[in-house]
Structures are given as C-alpha cells and as structure tokens.
Amino acid sequence: xxxxxxxxxxxxxxxxxxxxxxxxxxxxxxxxxxxxxxxxxxxxxxxxxxxxxxxxxxxxxxxxxxxxxxxxxxxxxxxxxxxxxxxxxxxxxxxxxxxxxxxxxxxxxxxxxxxxxxxxxxxxxxxxxxxxxxxxxxxxxxxxxxxxxxxxxxxxxxxxxxxxxxxx
Numbered sequence: 419x420x421x422x423x424x425x426x427x428x429x430x431x432x433x434x435x436x437x438x439x440x441x442x443x444x445x446x447x448x449x450x451x452x453x454x455x456x457x458x459x460x461x462x463x464x465x466x467x468x469x470x471x472x473x474x475x476x477x478x479x480x481x482x483x484x485x486x487x488x489x490x491x492x493x494x495x496x497x498x499x500x501x502x503x504x505x506x507x508x509x510x511x512x513x514x515x516x517x518x519x520x521x522x523x524x525x526x527x528x529x530x531x532x533x534x535x536x537x538x539x540x541x542x543x544x545x546x547x548x549x550x551x552x553x554x555x556x557x558x559x560x561x562x563x564x565x566x567x568x569x570x571x572x573x574x575x576x577x578x579x580x581x582x583x584x585x586x
Contacts, residue, residue: 449504450512455524461501462493462528466538489544492553493532533558540581547581 425434428441435441472486499506512518513525536558540550554560562578 449502449508450518450521452520454502454512455520457502458498458521458524458528459531461498462531462535464490464493464535466490466535467542467544487542487544489539492535492539493528494557495528529558533560547578551578551581 427434428444431441431443433441433443467487467489469485470488471483473481474484475481495509496506499509509525512521514522533554536550536554539545540547540554551562555562
C-alpha cells in the first residue's frame with residue numbers, strides 16, 4: 419500500500435493536522451477524570467488552623483513549650499489546578515461545561531469553603547487583617563459596605579472595623 423500524499427489527517431474527522439500533530443476540530447483529549455470534583459472538595463476542606471508546639475525562653479533563660487494556633491495555607495484554585503496539572507482556564511471551561519455538572523457543583527462548594535476559611539482566619543486574628551480583607555474582596559462575593567441613612571445603631575461601617583473589634 420502506498421503512503422498517502424499530502425499533509426497528515428485526523429483519523430476521526432479527516433481534518434488536516436496542525437504543525438504539532440493535533441486536530442483543530444477534535445483537539446487534544448481532555449485531562450478530566452470523574453474523581454476531580456471530590457478531590458477538589460477534599461483539597462478545600464482543610465481546617466483554617468492547626469496547633470503546633472513552640473519553644474520559647476523564659477526571662478531566666480530556661481526553655482519551655484507553648485501550644486500555638488497557626489494558620490494553614492489558604493486553598494486557592496490555581497494551586498489545585500497545579501496539583502492536577504491543568505490551567506485555571508481549563509478548570510473554568512469544565513465549570514461551564516454542562517456535561518461536567520458534578521465539577522460545577524464541586525466548584526461552587528469550594529468557593530463557599532474558601533470564603534468560610536477566610537472568615538475563620540480573619541475572625542480569629544490568625545492573619546494580617548488587611549491581607550484577609552483584600553483577599554476576601556477579590557476571591558469571594560464579600561464587599562465593603564457603607565451605612566447610609568437611619569441605621570445608626572450599628573457601630574461598624576466596614577469589614578475592617580468588625581474584624582478589629584472582634585480581635586480586641
């Protein structure tokens with residue numbers, strides 16, 4: 419049998435392959451796996467803090483151990499994407515894909531888990547308040563609101579004031 423003349427073609431749709439050998443119609447096979455939604459929920463379900471032992475020195479120079487509450491790393495979608503070796507753009511396409519409804523549902527759950535994580539570390543004073551507020555405004559639906567009108571009983575005018583009051 420003679421070799422075909424001309425550029426190589428896709429075996430599925432017979433379209434001409436691009437320079438990388440990929441079909442422009444069929445594209446590369448997806449990296450999606452059915453276990454990704456549960457893996458994402460597990461990744462975002464970490465506790466906001468953990469206990470660790472810290473060795474300190476007394477005024478007399480004697481070491482002693484104190485249990486300290488420390489903050490876990492904030493779970494972000496870009497770090498989850500790196501973990502499963504995809505881009506954030508690819509992940510957002512999976513969220514929008516109606517065939518991957520479980521992934522879209524898991525994404526919404528993870529957004530809520532991420533928001534709860536930020537509220538917990540902010541309320542407990544485990545992170546810098548300004549950074550917590552900045553992050554919360556940029557990755558959740560939380561926004562600063564200014565009170566206008568008759569609601570003068572509420573002494574807080576912003577999220578920053580509320581966090582400062584909770585810390586004191």
